Amino acid sequence: MGRLIGIDFGTTNCSMAYLDQGKPKVILDKDRYKLVPSVVYYYKKNEEVRLMVGRAARSKFVENPFCTIHSIKRFIGKSFEMEEVQQAQERYFYIIEKDEKAVSHQQNIMIKIHEYDLAITPVEIATYVFKYLKQVAESFLSEPVDEVVITMPTTFQTRYAAAIRQVAENVGFNVVGMLTETKATAFAFGYANREDQTIAGDHTIAVYDLGGGTFDFSIFRRVPGGYEEIATLGESWLGGDDFDYTIMNYLIREFKNSTRNKRFADGKVYKDGITITNKDILRAIRTEAEKAKMALSETETTLIHVSKVIPEIDPAVDLNLKLSRDVLEYVVSDLIEKTLTIALDALENGHTLNPKLKLDALLLVGGQSRMPRIKQRLRDTFGDLIFDQILPEEAVAMGAAIYGNVLKVVQKRKTQESPA
Numbered sequence: 001m002g003r004l005i006g007i008d009f010g011t012t013n014c015s016m017a018y019l020d021q022g023k024p025k026v027i028l029d030k031d032r033y034k035l036v037p038s039v040v041y042y043y044k045k046n047e048e049v050r051l052m053v054g055r056a057a058r059s060k061f062v063e064n065p066f067c068t069i070h071s072i073k074r075f076i077g078k079s080f081e082m083e084e085v086q087q088a089q090e091r092y093f094y095i096i097e098k099d100e101k102a103v104s105h106q107q108n109i110m111i112k113i114h115e116y117d118l119a120i121t122p123v124e125i126a127t128y129v130f131k132y133l134k135q136v137a138e139s140f141l142s143e144p145v146d147e148v149v150i151t152m153p154t155t156f157q158t159r160y161a162a163a164i165r166q167v168a169e170n171v172g173f174n175v176v177g178m179l180t181e182t183k184a185t186a187f188a189f190g191y192a193n194r195e196d197q198t199i200a201g202d203h204t205i206a207v208y209d210l211g212g213g214t215f216d217f218s219i220f221r222r223v224p225g226g227y228e229e230i231a232t233l234g235e236s237w238l239g240g241d242d243f244d245y246t247i248m249n250y251l252i253r254e255f256k257n258s259t260r261n262k263r264f265a266d267g268k269v270y271k272d273g274i275t276i277t278n279k280d281i282l283r284a285i286r287t288e289a290e291k292a293k294m295a296l297s298e299t300e301t302t303l304i305h306v307s308k309v310i311p312e313i314d315p316a317v318d319l320n321l322k323l324s325r326d327v328l329e330y331v332v333s334d335l336i337e338k339t340l341t342i343a344l345d346a347l348e349n350g351h352t353l354n355p356k357l358k359l360d361a362l363l364l365v366g367g368q369s370r371m372p373r374i375k376q377r378l379r380d381t382f383g384d385l386i387f388d389q390i391l392p393e394e395a396v397a398m399g400a401a402i403y404g405n406v407l408k409v410v411q412k413r414k415t416q417e418s419p420a
């Protein structure tokens with residue numbers, strides 16, 4: 001029998017972990033990266049449609065967005081009619097359609113790639129990602145991996161669980177357990193805390209999970225053998241993608257202002273300024289917006305450059321802007337505050353159930369929670385409770401691996417106790 005791993009299948013990235021002599025460790029790809037982008041890219045070679053997955057696939061987004069399928073997690077187990085899917089249709093470049101022939105109306109989404117006359121279901125696309133994850137894990141561990149624990153979103157669990165189980169089974173994994181991403185984080189905390197005993201005895205912790213697509217805030221109480229959820233609230237369309245979108249719109253506004261009352265190569269004066277509408281250019285600006293956002297988690301200012309943003313008006317004009325951390329924080333402040341409102345509402349729900357509820361630690365997961373302003377606002381709101389011994393991008397997969405081990409131990413005990 002092969003090894004057990006924990007899989008965090010994210011909207012933006014996936015990560016995997018395993019236990020090495022009881023210690024959770026992250027699985028690295030051949031280039032030593034911890035994260036595998038959840039992206040599949042379709043292309044043609046020698047008249048044959050092929051695909052690539054992960055980092056290589058993500059790099060194709062600017063070049064050919066219609067064939068670069070990302071954020072597929074949003075559609076797993078969903079119906080075309082759901083509001084979230086309709087919103088995705090407006091924002092994503094690839095084509096999302098209703099599958100009129102679908103057996104189940106609960107899973108009737110088709111991704112169409114007209115260029116290659118392809119129609120693929122979200123489960124099929126996720127299966128390619130899982131197949132790749134299996135390869136990465138087996139090559140890293142140098143042994144077969146056949147058992148997995150998979151994490152799932154805090155909301156929308158039942159249909160998601162059934163569909164993602166199907167994905168895992170498609171690639172030959174035996175799913176030994178599933179748990180929510182926030183609960184997995186609690187398990188990772190339990191392990192890290194056991195090591196350094198920052199918080200002794202019974203405790204209550206909150207998980208602030210802000211990833212690429214969604215936001216969740218959950219509160220857990222330590223109970224024998226694990227963690228019990230006390231309260232949870234989330235928003236399925238609030239994540240790093242929204243930050244990028246908001247920054248992109250800010251850049252477009254700034255560009256428009258900078259072109260007011262100016263004459264361009266087409267000979268016209270633009271009294272109200274120029275609005276960039278070309279989809280290819282908008283995509284390039286969005287990619288730069290995300291890069292700038294990430295850079296500003298480390299530095300105070302960054303330069304944004306996108307060349308030839310109004311080619312039909314004046315091919316010599318580029319977008320050049322210096323963005324500071326202060327301005328970025330101002331631009332996305334509504335999004336940050338929205339997460340805090342949800343967090344406070346969840347805490348209030350917890351208080352209703354237990355008026356004595358008191359948080360002992362706050363855990364941050366999801367790539368977007370790396371933004372310094374978010375940490376600052378959390379400190380302002382909850383006090384100095386942030387536990388930073390676990391990395392936001394590792395915690396969920398590690399927690400899944402730990403949980404998998406707990407399940408195995410329980411299973412083994414049961415087998416030993418039951419008479420032969």
Ligand code: AMP
Pocket residue numbers: 010011012013210211212213239240241290293294295297365366367368369370371393
């Ligand atoms: P996840 O789904 O957890 O992989 O999170 C992905 C999101 O986190 C994307 O929107 C990234 O742009 C964002 N992200 C990753 N690293 C950082 C960083 N250092 N600062 C701000 N956002 C980040």
